[in-house]
Amino acid sequence: MLHTRKLLLPVLLLVAAATGAWGAAAPLSDATVGCIDCHASATPGIVADWKNSRMAKTTVAEALKQDKLARRISVDQVPAQLANVAVGCYECHSLNGDAHKDTFEHNGFNIHTVVSPLDCAVCHAEEVQQYGDNVMSQAYGNLMNNVVHKMLADDINGIPTFDGAHTGMSPHGDDVEAESCLYCHGTVIEVTGTETRETNLGEMSFPKLSGWPNQGVGRINPDGSKGSCSSCHARHQFSITVARQPYTCSECHKGPDVPAYKVYSVSKHGNIFSTHGKEWDFKAVPWTVGEDFSAPTCAVCHVSLLTDGNGNVIAERTHRMNDRQANRLFGVYSTAHPKSADTTVIRNKAGLPLPAELTGEPATEYLIDAAEQERREHRMKQVCLACHSRTWVGNQFVRLQSVIEETNAKTLTATKILATAWEKGAAKGLSFTDGLKVEDSIFNEMIEKMWVEHWLFYANSTRYAAAMGGADYGVFANGRWYMNKNIEEMGDWLAFRLTAIEALHPKK
Amino acid sequence: MLHTRKLLLPVLLLVAAATGAWGAAAPLSDATVGCIDCHASATPGIVADWKNSRMAKTTVAEALKQDKLARRISVDQVPAQLANVAVGCYECHSLNGDAHKDTFEHNGFNIHTVVSPLDCAVCHAEEVQQYGDNVMSQAYGNLMNNVVHKMLADDINGIPTFDGAHTGMSPHGDDVEAESCLYCHGTVIEVTGTETRETNLGEMSFPKLSGWPNQGVGRINPDGSKGSCSSCHARHQFSITVARQPYTCSECHKGPDVPAYKVYSVSKHGNIFSTHGKEWDFKAVPWTVGEDFSAPTCAVCHVSLLTDGNGNVIAERTHRMNDRQANRLFGVYSTAHPKSADTTVIRNKAGLPLPAELTGEPATEYLIDAAEQERREHRMKQVCLACHSRTWVGNQFVRLQSVIEETNAKTLTATKILATAWEKGAAKGLSFTDGLKVEDSIFNEMIEKMWVEHWLFYANSTRYAAAMGGADYGVFANGRWYMNKNIEEMGDWLAFRLTAIEALHPKK
């Protein structure tokens, strides 16, 4: 491999130049040439990465000539100055400069550090719009502006204390959050000042940024936009290959809370990908079932434009990740997907910003209806049917529904134990005497934490396993074994605590 | 290895072109042409997958011409109608039709949905026979028809309840089991009726199947056979490459209960596979040590026909997965392997269907004897010796034996604590007063669940780590750390419970 590349690359380039088949870099704008002049030595990795990207090798005008299905650009035209050059440093880092609070004068140009979805939308408008309808684009607010979710985050990140008898909690700093929940959910990037540094070109000024670096899916950018395309289309290769392989999703979906990648990796699909994926064509647009790949990755089911060998469309491209899913598997209880990507608008009957009551009853008016659920499931099934019979696919979805009901029932039992603990004074959280009242965090005592693990780890894992064929993730690997063990442990904790209260302070 | 392939590929291509030995698709039967006519658009992924398979590219007659060691077919002849066509849709989905309860009339042909090991046996008789001796082929019955194992499954899958003071259990539905234990162990596939659907060819009838889809290793098929070759030889590529890579085994052996894949992946062997495996030849039959691969995968040690560079056989092919293993690492206690693949026949002295007493004493008459253990270990050592010295290999097996004894001793301690809990009334399970009696499930209380984790998770993990070189899986990753911590936790639970009983109901 070493020898192949080193010896042959020059030969190959000659051939390529002669035939114009590929590899002939597109012309660069003068401004981008200026950037590269310094950055080839200042940040060689970035420049080399970009040189390997498709954006470096073609112009937008050329890209627009492609057949509709094969196009990677969703607008019909772009501003004139972008059309006939490679998409280089300057093209992206100067777009919409006025909207960017991080714009600064840099060697004669107005440059911004953080390229945002609105910048990408100049060429990829549809994708950015779809992504805006994606719950992921709202990941910052959905966590930080939801009182229940924020309470959970604070009980995770806070600094616990001990006074010799009781545990307590003191607050944490901002950096902690950026390396914790917001690593995936996205930080708020703000310009906090300016700093001056000595460089090879003399003294230069740069904006100071808080919340940076971050590539979380719901990042709040200095132009006010939400999200980061580089969450999945990593860095300066903007690689569709990276975005289509499951490793990208694993960055945020491998933990016990959303074990999608773990489940996928032991599924039949994951097995085939792990073995044969290296022979597949991850760059093809459209992506042809059976020819370009022989088993789905995450992108196949959730995102990509799929065709069969005759060019018939099996699934349209979407960047709203739940466009083909009827139910949200993730949650205290699994329900239909929320209507709005901004889930802070939800109020259940108890007044909490949650898509279900504590009893599991869904907050229906905030959730997609049965007709929309069916539309979404139909889209998903079209993908499954490319490789499986109708009987197979139909049964699979019936089973998934059973597992949703099963796990919801098991969560209800856990919730009953917790509510009993609150009622009997063994723990302090919600009180129900005069309507629901939050008396204390519902996430800071041991039995409350057990309850969280019940749905967040075990019920979720079991549901993901049913959705994708994850074997042990529905049993011994954070699945049913742990749900039923957890119920016992919650019951024991409650009994021990009540016994202790009774033993030390017997009722007369 | 790299060089060999590079040098030979062009030569090989010339030879191949000259002889037409491969690449030119084999002739198809008329029936299979008929299938493909519709299914190329109805299920394009399946057809494309099959086209990439060896079965699509050669006839059985051609395959039989190969040298004995290189043959992938273990019969000497096949029915005439199969000999001179590619093994296509019709060839497999019509075989032994009368035996298949799922056979149905489909566009003029009698077709069955579920291809079973008995169908595959028409060409692969030896492999199917070996697999029948494999404990995996009995995985359904070994779980569901063993009262102890079934009790465990029910306590995992059942729906727990809470009445305000005590936890209880209500039963679960069938779908739950299919997505839980039986996902790996295999379901029973039964024809439950017929459904009619509109298709491109007008109205058509199809059998309704319960327990479907499933590819569990002990699946009970509609022809009464057991198992599913596609558990490992995935789907319509029937890929030997998939079967030989460890990802296949990981589908069922990555959880905490049988962490074989996890251990392998951090072993020296797994490390070398992860780095260099992509350069290996996973299709070669026979499989040559050092030339086709430079470190073992699961298949190397458990299944494959191995030769050295001079064509000498190092290990014969076997589909009885424990053919080279003296001891069953998995279990409450590790013992010699059971004689019979159907382990429901076992009775220990206490009358339970388990290969050892609760004290660890093996149920010798149901287990292979020392001579057979030695024969199996000898086969395994021949594989090890291809790359390791006799001193290395000998010491390795001595250590494994030590670890078996160590973990059995630690399990005995856990069992003593549990038995004390039962005796003192702190938990309810077995009673020993008038011989052993099952008074209550032995898997439904917390201390019982801790005991299960002791052997199922921690002792197993420690043993697998010793067998394969799994480092942390014998220490902090579900290994010894957890065994000794668990003993403390069981002891504490028992003490707390007895204290609570004493505090609330002091003995006079």
Next chain:
Amino acid sequence: MLHTRKLLLPVLLLVAAATGAWGAAAPLSDATVGCIDCHASATPGIVADWKNSRMAKTTVAEALKQDKLARRISVDQVPAQLANVAVGCYECHSLNGDAHKDTFEHNGFNIHTVVSPLDCAVCHAEEVQQYGDNVMSQAYGNLMNNVVHKMLADDINGIPTFDGAHTGMSPHGDDVEAESCLYCHGTVIEVTGTETRETNLGEMSFPKLSGWPNQGVGRINPDGSKGSCSSCHARHQFSITVARQPYTCSECHKGPDVPAYKVYSVSKHGNIFSTHGKEWDFKAVPWTVGEDFSAPTCAVCHVSLLTDGNGNVIAERTHRMNDRQANRLFGVYSTAHPKSADTTVIRNKAGLPLPAELTGEPATEYLIDAAEQERREHRMKQVCLACHSRTWVGNQFVRLQSVIEETNAKTLTATKILATAWEKGAAKGLSFTDGLKVEDSIFNEMIEKMWVEHWLFYANSTRYAAAMGGADYGVFANGRWYMNKNIEEMGDWLAFRLTAIEALHPKK
């Protein structure tokens, strides 16, 4: 990629054949020819592996002709008999024979089984010297000769007992340790005698070795040297490709105690490696950022000689793994790195061989000072800056420092609860009344084990996640969620235990 290779391979072969650039094996010494004569059939895997190695294909003399940066040998000359032959069996297995207690007469030659770092140093002197300054080379002693660490090891490996009321501990055998802690830390390999075996060449004698096999990083070799180059440069291919891929490090750094690989695998860097790594050049020396690879592996940040596209050195090669790291993330508390690779010399104020007090205060005199910390961090930042801006890199290190302080604060809380348990007699460990005294193991009771998990699993995981971008490993996957849950669990355990004491033995 596939197409490129297919088209170019024949062209390459012609070029290669013409120039003789590769493939022509180097001449072998007569002695090595003799080894291979038998071992090609005795251990075919070893011989085939070695034939694929660089050492088989070039002579030291040829290797020394390379440009300084491209050289893989760090001496300027070698003994005459080694210069002009391939580095074969005899060359390594006979070096420094007098120093090797495992040297034995073998078919007319003096051979030793265990090739040690001092043997490798004949050609790779600098690397061996650097490795000697690496804490890993001292891994055996740092564990076994540190009373606190040894106490932990004994409580992990020991055989727990139960007398009907209390748990206890009995000692374990040597083999257990070799398959447990010492699997990674390294065993002591000793010659325990001689054994005679029948071979194809008649009866032969071989040394019997205890502690063998083992490839732990701090192995004590029969020549008295420490370490094993084959820990990373696996077996007889001595593959730099293996050493540079993260799977090697995962062998010992994937568990919950040092989850470096787990964190890496879900980081952006790991994602890019998993997708694009198969296209990278893992053999290139020096290793060029952006050209040979586009995201770091473990070796990039910790070991390798890195250059930019113009041949400027970005980082010097080092085999002292913390040469670019200011802080040791691993530990009860994270502190500056110890000065000495042999950490048994450390004494904190309390007299314990630990780099910090139980309160977190660092044992400064044994740790590198701020200036050295800055030098090391500067080296690391040079690597980061190849692909990231100064603002990005600067902020990243500020955040890491915050997380170190955060996790240390959380560990202090856990320590306070444990100390309270000791003081109040709820557990037995250290006593502080007349200066610090070890009254009982500090690792054998449940609350002590919870305390260990606090820093060893959860604080470590959180810090590694902050260092490398590990998302959930700082939250739900053994991160902050578990730290704060653990504090609650420790508090509850202490309260339950004190309640039980009070209930059964009320103070008058």
